[in-house]
Amino acid sequence: VFTHxxxxxxxxxxxxxxxxxxxxxxxxxxxxxxxxxxVIAEAGPIIIGENCIIEEYATIAHRLVxxxxxxxxxxxxxxxxxxxxxGCNVEAARIGDKNVFESKCYVGRGVTVSSGCVVGAGIxxxxxxxxxxxxxxxxxxxLQREAIDxxxxxxxxxxxxxxxxxxxxxxRKPNYDPKKAxxxx
Amino acid sequence: xxxxxxxxxxxxxSCGILNPINKLFFCRHCPKxxxxxxxxxxxxxxxxxxxxxxxxxxxxxxxxxxxxxxFDCPCCQHTLTPRxxxxxxxxxxxxxxxxKEKKEGETGEDATAVAPPTPASSKPSAVPTTxxxxxxxxxxxxxxxxxxxxxxxxxxxxxxxxxxxxxxxRFNALVEYFQAVVLQEKQEKLEFMRRxxxxxxxxxSLTDRTxxxxxxxxxxxGWNDKSIPKAKPVITPAEATAEVEGLPADxxxxxxxxxxxxxxxxxxxxxxxxxxxxxxxxxxxRSLWIxxxxxxxxxxxxxxxxEYHPTSIKYRIQLFASYHVPEVVMxxxxxxxxxxxxxxxxxxxxNPTMYDMTIRLLTAVPLEDPLMADExxxxxxxxxxxxxxxxxxxxxxxxxxxxxxxxxxDVSNAEIVPLESxxxxxxxxxxxxxxxYVQLPTEEPKFIVxxxxxxxxxRLEFTPATDVPVSTDVVLGFFMQYTxxxxxxxxxxxxxxxxxxxxxxxxxxxGAAEQKAN
Numbered sequence: 001v002f003t004h005x006x007x008x009x010x011x012x013x014x015x016x017x018x019x020x021x022x023x024x025x026x027x028x029x030x031x032x033x034x035x036x037x038x039v040i041a042e043a044g045p046i047i048i049g050e051n052c053i054i055e056e057y058a059t060i061a062h063r064l065v066x067x068x069x070x071x072x073x074x075x076x077x078x079x080x081x082x083x084x085x086x087g088c089n090v091e092a093a094r095i096g097d098k099n100v101f102e103s104k105c106y107v108g109r110g111v112t113v114s115s116g117c118v119v120g121a122g123i124x125x126x127x128x129x130x131x132x133x134x135x136x137x138x139x140x141x142x143l144q145r146e147a148i149d150x151x152x153x154x155x156x157x158x159x160x161x162x163x164x165x166x167x168x169x170x171x172r173k174p175n176y177d178p179k180k181a182x183x184x185x
Numbered sequence: 186x187x188x189x190x191x192x193x194x195x196x197x198x199s200c201g202i203l204n205p206i207n208k209l210f211f212c213r214h215c216p217k218x219x220x221x222x223x224x225x226x227x228x229x230x231x232x233x234x235x236x237x238x239x240x241x242x243x244x245x246x247x248x249x250x251x252x253x254x255x256f257d258c259p260c261c262q263h264t265l266t267p268r269x270x271x272x273x274x275x276x277x278x279x280x281x282x283x284x285k286e287k288k289e290g291e292t293g294e295d296a297t298a299v300a301p302p303t304p305a306s307s308k309p310s311a312v313p314t315t316x317x318x319x320x321x322x323x324x325x326x327x328x329x330x331x332x333x334x335x336x337x338x339x340x341x342x343x344x345x346x347x348x349x350x351x352x353x354x355r356f357n358a359l360v361e362y363f364q365a366v367v368l369q370e371k372q373e374k375l376e377f378m379r380r381x382x383x384x385x386x387x388x389x390s391l392t393d394r395t396x397x398x399x400x401x402x403x404x405x406x407g408w409n410d411k412s413i414p415k416a417k418p419v420i421t422p423a424e425a426t427a428e429v430e431g432l433p434a435d436x437x438x439x440x441x442x443x444x445x446x447x448x449x450x451x452x453x454x455x456x457x458x459x460x461x462x463x464x465x466x467x468x469x470x471r472s473l474w475i476x477x478x479x480x481x482x483x484x485x486x487x488x489x490x491x492e493y494h495p496t497s498i499k500y501r502i503q504l505f506a507s508y509h510v511p512e513v514v515m516x517x518x519x520x521x522x523x524x525x526x527x528x529x530x531x532x533x534x535x536n537p538t539m540y541d542m543t544i545r546l547l548t549a550v551p552l553e554d555p556l557m558a559d560e561x562x563x564x565x566x567x568x569x570x571x572x573x574x575x576x577x578x579x580x581x582x583x584x585x586x587x588x589x590x591x592x593x594x595d596v597s598n599a600e601i602v603p604l605e606s607x608x609x610x611x612x613x614x615x616x617x618x619x620x621x622y623v624q625l626p627t628e629e630p631k632f633i634v635x636x637x638x639x640x641x642x643x644r645l646e647f648t649p650a651t652d653v654p655v656s657t658d659v660v661l662g663f664f665m666q667y668t669x670x671x672x673x674x675x676x677x678x679x680x681x682x683x684x685x686x687x688x689x690x691x692x693x694x695x696g697a698a699e700q701k702a703n
Contacts, residue, residue, distance in 0.1 A: 118327055120325065136326055136327045138261060138325055138327070139261055139325065139326065143261075143326075143448075144444070145260060145326060146444045146445075146463075147327055147328075147332070148332040149329045149331040149332050151327065
């Protein structure tokens with residue numbers, strides 16, 4: 001039972017009507033949420049940073065521990081410029097900036113993702129760990145390497161999406177909320 | 186048909202190895218089954234698997250069998266794709282703005298892909314002539330050439346600098362030296378043969394009659410030898426030293442950063458220098474692939490000949506076994522196989538040929554077909570009586586690739602009850618699948634469960650041996666004798682197609698023996 005269902009959408013964020021949003025979620029300015037994306041805030045509020053792209057069938061979940069309860073102070077904070085590609089399933093404890101979660105990857109609850117990381121397509125990260133900065137997880141065996149070159153910026157893509165998505169989908173209206181302090185973790 | 190799973194039905198090839206039917210070929214001239222081990226593999230053409238470009242063999246040898254345009258990622262061994270970056274070339278001293286674009290093309294060699302949008306804030310005072318710079322990037326592990334410091338190139342392909350091996354000069358010197366040595370040895374051998382066995386010409390020369398040679402006379406009168414003695418190829422031998430540079434002192438104190446150490450697979454994929462640090466990984470040129478043609482060793486006819494063009498997967502000559510030999514598929518065992526308990530297996534036979542086929546299942550080797558024995562002898566005689574010019578070639582080839590006869594290992598551990606009679610499989614008729622199924626009122630033998638077109642389902646009874654231990658595979662073996670109509674003629678005079686009764690040994694793995702229920 002979600003009695004704390006409250007979705008805050010900042011101006012300039014494009015959130016499609018057909019996405020599945022449950023719980024207390026904040027979309028910062030510039031976010032793009034495709035239809036059929038799922039964001040579930042079970043254990044606590046989720047704050048999604050600016051200019052994040054959440055594609056179709058991506059699931060971002062803040063799951064409850066087996067005997068847990070809703071805790072208003074247990075915030076899952078996701079950083080800026082993250083990309084959640086199609087079909088990914090992210091239940092990480094904390095996510096930094098500029099990460100890319102490629103298609104159909106699974107990031108378990110024990111994983112803390114820092115900044116600049118890329119979790120490759122189909123990778124399943126079940127073990128709890130801290131992913132250092134600029135780590136690329138790739139390959140069938142989930143090998144990790146350090147990326148020296150920064151990943152490409154998604155600005156073109158996000159501008160395009162902000163322009164095109166409203167032509168084809170109904171959007172949720174932004175409820176203006178600029179004064180809310182975002183807890184920086 | 187089970188795809189990607191090992192087939193339980195194996196045929197014995199003429200060389201004795203057991204193979205499923207998809208790995209076998211059928212030589213129409215012998216006529217026998219052949220497998221990959223008893224045929225000659227010949228290289229038809231070289232091509233790059235990424236850009237599908239055909240490379241002539243001489244060029245391939247010169248380039249060490251590597252593609253000129255395609256590279257492999259040194260980190261994960263996938264293919265690198267060129268990516269474009271628009272760099273504005275401005276006359277004034279301004280910082281160039283980089284806007285990265287993603288290239289959607291598969292090969293990425295097409296430089297005229299998506300048109301880049303002009304940079305948002307282009308100052309009207311400067312003249313923004315944009316230039317495209319390329320770098321190589323891997324889609325799977327996101328490794329780029331910028332990670333190791335290779336500068337971006339102005340052209341997508343062709344200008345990537347090669348990683349020169351430290352020992353390249355020494356290696357080239359060694360290769361030249363050994364080539365010279367080989368040449369010299371060959372010449373010496375020729376000279377020796379000439380001295381020992383001089384050819385008898387029709388008109389004997391002065392030397393032949395009197396034993397005087399030009400070199401003898403020159404020596405007598407005191408002149409130098411006419412031919413300058415050839416310079417012997419010489420090379421400085423490698424010096425072996427026992428001195429090895431010591432370990433750096435900080436190897437025991439410094440923290441090892443595993444992310445900077447290459448894996449063994451990464452080192453082996455770069456055999457020239459085998460770097461230990463990730464910063465020395467260099468993109469390797471992609472190896473070429475080949476197209477093979479297969480040739481029967483006995484009769485020298487081609488079994489498989491592929492199309493020349495790399496994009497085509499068809500064959501010019503395709504003598505696969507499944508086009509000529511009836512295919513046996515195991516449908517199911519009626520009960521789980523248990524040692525000593527009688528059981529029955531359902532087998533589906535398919536006739537792939539355009540002629541009706543009569544099949545018999547036997548437990549012992551059938552008598553040799555006299556007609557076929559004749560043909561085999563005739564082929565041998567033909568090979569021998571060919572012209573003397575060719576004889577040397579064919580005999581030499583036969584000697585080097587002699588057929589190895591192996592006894593077929595009888596791995597069967599079950600007794601089968603042979604079928605009462607033979608049965609007929611009708612020809613393959615593709616038009617029949619559109620006709621309605623008409624039940625023929627003919628008398629069918631009892632072991633035929635159903636029949637449709639060129640397929641028949643047979644029920645074969647068998648009993649695994651009593652001493653089969655639990656959870657070992659129960660294997661049935663039988664000889665399948667089938668009629669084969671040979672439409673190819675090797676003899677100069679025209680003949681009608683002849684019918685042979687060929688036989689192949691088939692082994693079927695029925696499953697693991699289960700615990701006997703008491």
